[in-house]
Amino acid sequence: MSKTRQLEPLFYPKSIAVIGATNKKDKIGHIIFSRLKHSGARLFPVHPKEAEIMGVPAYPDVAALPEKIDLAITTISADKTVSVIKACAAHGVKAAIIIASGFGEIGEEGKKLEEELKAIHDEYGLEILGPNTLGIFLPETGLDTIFVEHGDKALAGGGSIAFITQSGSVGTEALGVASNTGYGMRAFVGLGNKILLNETDFLEYFYEDKQVNCIAIYAESIDDGKVFLEKAKKIAKEKAIIVLKAGRSAAGQHAVSSHTGKLAGSDRVVNGAFHQYGIQRAFDEEEICDASKTLSMLPLPKGNRVAVITAAGGYGVMCTDYIEQKYPRAELKMAELNNKTREKISEINLSFASSHNPIDITASATDQMYVDTLDTVLSDSGVDIVICFVFFSPPGFSEDLIDLVAQRVKNSRKPIIVFTEFGPYTDGLLKKFYDRGVVGFSSIYRTVRAVRFLEERSRIVRNLGGNGND
Amino acid sequence: MIESWLKNIKHEGKPDEWEVKNLLKSIGIQVPKGFVINPKEEISPSQLTFPVVVKVCDSTILHKTEVGGVVLNVFEETYSEAVLSMQAKFPQSRILVEEMSSYSGIEFILGGLVDPTFGQAIMIGAGGILTELYKDVTFRLVPLEKEEALRMLRELTVSAVLQGYRGSQMDMEELAEIIVSIGDLIKKLGPHFSQLDINPLVYTKQGWTALDGMLVLN
Numbered sequence: 267m268s269k270t271r272q273l274e275p276l277f278y279p280k281s282i283a284v285i286g287a288t289n290k291k292d293k294i295g296h297i298i299f300s301r302l303k304h305s306g307a308r309l310f311p312v313h314p315k316e317a318e319i320m321g322v323p324a325y326p327d328v329a330a331l332p333e334k335i336d337l338a339i340t341t342i343s344a345d346k347t348v349s350v351i352k353a354c355a356a357h358g359v360k361a362a363i364i365i366a367s368g369f370g371e372i373g374e375e376g377k378k379l380e381e382e383l384k385a386i387h388d389e390y391g392l393e394i395l396g397p398n399t400l401g402i403f404l405p406e407t408g409l410d411t412i413f414v415e416h417g418d419k420a421l422a423g424g425g426s427i428a429f430i431t432q433s434g435s436v437g438t439e440a441l442g443v444a445s446n447t448g449y450g451m452r453a454f455v456g457l458g459n460k461i462l463l464n465e466t467d468f469l470e471y472f473y474e475d476k477q478v479n480c481i482a483i484y485a486e487s488i489d490d491g492k493v494f495l496e497k498a499k500k501i502a503k504e505k506a507i508i509v510l511k512a513g514r515s516a517a518g519q520h521a522v523s524s525h526t527g528k529l530a531g532s533d534r535v536v537n538g539a540f541h542q543y544g545i546q547r548a549f550d551e552e553e554i555c556d557a558s559k560t561l562s563m564l565p566l567p568k569g570n571r572v573a574v575i576t577a578a579g580g581y582g583v584m585c586t587d588y589i590e591q592k593y594p595r596a597e598l599k600m601a602e603l604n605n606k607t608r609e610k611i612s613e614i615n616l617s618f619a620s621s622h623n624p625i626d627i628t629a630s631a632t633d634q635m636y637v638d639t640l641d642t643v644l645s646d647s648g649v650d651i652v653i654c655f656v657f658f659s660p661p662g663f664s665e666d667l668i669d670l671v672a673q674r675v676k677n678s679r680k681p682i683i684v685f686t687e688f689g690p691y692t693d694g695l696l697k698k699f700y701d702r703g704v705v706g707f708s709s710i711y712r713t714v715r716a717v718r719f720l721e722e723r724s725r726i727v728r729n730l731g732g733n734g735n736d
Numbered sequence: 737m738i739e740s741w742l743k744n745i746k747h748e749g750k751p752d753e754w755e756v757k758n759l760l761k762s763i764g765i766q767v768p769k770g771f772v773i774n775p776k777e778e779i780s781p782s783q784l785t786f787p788v789v790v791k792v793c794d795s796t797i798l799h800k801t802e803v804g805g806v807v808l809n810v811f812e813e814t815y816s817e818a819v820l821s822m823q824a825k826f827p828q829s830r831i832l833v834e835e836m837s838s839y840s841g842i843e844f845i846l847g848g849l850v851d852p853t854f855g856q857a858i859m860i861g862a863g864g865i866l867t868e869l870y871k872d873v874t875f876r877l878v879p880l881e882k883e884e885a886l887r888m889l890r891e892l893t894v895s896a897v898l899q900g901y902r903g904s905q906m907d908m909e910e911l912a913e914i915i916v917s918i919g920d921l922i923k924k925l926g927p928h929f930s931q932l933d934i935n936p937l938v939y940t941k942q943g944w945t946a947l948d949g950m951l952v953l954n
Contacts, residue, residue: 491853492877523798524849525845526931526932527849529859529867529873530857530875534875535851535877536853538857538874538877538888539851539854539857539875539876539877542876542877542880542884594891
């Protein structure tokens with residue numbers, strides 16, 4: 267069976283049973299049930315005593331459910347979960363999300379419960395996500411089992427990134443922050459203890475999902491490493507894959523006597539293997555969000571020559587330093603503008619502007635000068651990527667620049683990326699950019715790092731002989 | 737070929753330097769010209785060009801240099817004495833005699849291991865005794881193709897010496913091919929393979945040469 271069909275009930279359930287749904291506020295079963303009321307699925311709360319939950323008729327146990335159920339979500343404690351899952355499987359439920367913790371992560375006793383769950387899957391074919399997971403959030407339908415704050419309103423607009431995370435908190439907190447400045451998420455999947463469904467399963471699922479063009483994974487462990495890599499290599503021809511592999515301590519389980527073993531020590535093998543199989547690597551929650559946002563929204567550059575447009579000299583200098591830093595896997599260089607471009611920049615701008623890259627149009631410039639300069643730079647065949655420092659404090663600039671830059675981003679085949687800083691308004695401005703399809707960041711470092719992800723991705727696509735996502 | 741090589745290892749699972757070098761030679765990797773003397777064996781007259789190096793050849797000794805198991809620059813006059821004193825020091829071990837290789841330029845390390853998550857991997861980088869200090873190394877899983885091996889080499893800080901830095905002449909293409917061969921070898925050794933260090937791997941007039949090799953089998 268294809269992954270899409272197999273996992274369909276998890277993402278697009280027509281009917282959901284919530285075991286643990288309750289009228290008691292601030293219980294997890296209450297929060298999840300109230301969220302699911304927006305999902306459009308038929309809901310069946312299961313409660314031993316209550317006749318209804320939040321106005322929806324309740325059933326005393328799973329066996330009493332009146333129809334076939336696609337998805338069961340359990341919020342009950344670990345010790346009660348196994349028998350409930352067994353009842354679900356017997357009732358023909360296709361998939362289950364187990365929210366509770368208290369399984370393998372606590373030791374032998376919990377591991378035994380996990381073995382029992384696996385046995386139920388083997389017998390009935392019921393798919394299980396978790397346990398110990400926040401579950402799934404799909405902005406498209408409103409299916410949302412995450413019971414903690416996660417910027418869900420800001421993320422509701424959806425997008426093309428699939429975010430798969432072993433740690434629920436890392437996922438929700440990082441996405442919450444990313445959503446402040448705009449983040450286009452297609453789906454969130456919390457893997458939890460991943461006793462059955464793991465990163466490879468969802469990698470395959472989202473490969474088949476045409477709405478996804480970028481897959482971001484936070485993982486502390488990778489099951490079947492080689493299988494994961496082989497699948498990733500196939501997928502990376504078409505879709506960007508970014509993995510944050512946490513836990514970079516010594517890999518040596520057995521005594522290591524060779525230099526090679528000692529040098530591998532930290533996680534250089536992971537680094538090399540990811541690179542070899544077309545996976546891009548992030549090292550913290552901010553980086554994985556920045557990288558996936560960028561890769562999901564921008565076309566890939568045809569080369570690595572970067573032009574920088576700024577209204578403040580200092581930022582241009584810092585940016586140049588970052589661009590010219592050695593970074594073998596995604597080398598960038600400052601573009602050399604041709605004479606025609608430079609003459610035109612001088613014509614457009616005030617006499618004290620600099621037509622050399624980084625192009626400093628000065629704080630005395632206007633919106634019109636800015637976009638005319640941008641158009642000129644975009645048409646230079648020696649430029650592959652443009653970084654726009656958009657400042658709003660100089661009097662000649664207005665918020666109209668957001669739309670003006672957005673038009674260029676929309677019509678350009680070259681990636682344009684924005685950096686802006688404007689005190690307390692910064693995040694709001696970046697969100698406005700995002701809402702108009704523009705990728706922007708609030709630090710030079712993050713902006714150049716995002717550009718490197720684009721360059722690295724375009725190299726990967728070349729190496730794998732794929733066609734990328736543009 | 738590998739099966740018979742595995743069968744003929746004197747101490748099962750622990751090939752010594754001579755055996756490892758024979759294996760490397762069999763897959764086309766150059767090693768110094770030499771021969772091995774068994775314990776208590778009469779010293780055979782050397783067919784080699786002096787100077788030579790006299791080494792203890794014993795896989796149970798990890799750091800030969802530190803226990804006085806390597807004598808460099810041995811000329812004809814002192815040859816018998818060098819071998820005899822090595823035999824006296826390591827009466828149970830074989831002795832390896834090799835021509836000294838002359839080379840210029842930096843030393844490389846080429847190694848392999850089994851990663852607990854991803855399996856068999858290969859490493860190339862700056863070698864020699866300071867290899868663990870510089871940590872200028874990069875890994876890939878095996879097997880791999882030449883293009884990937886070349887990408888490994890370009891990632892290294894020392895890659896410049898393979899591309900003519902300060903007039904250096906070291907064959908990058910040939911080194912990439914050696915990486916591929918070692919990758920294939922690791923793959924062929926399959927479940928027997930545990931760890932490999934070829935260090936140093938140097939560039940001589942005759943091409944890339946493995947001056948030392950350590951292989952740990954399961």
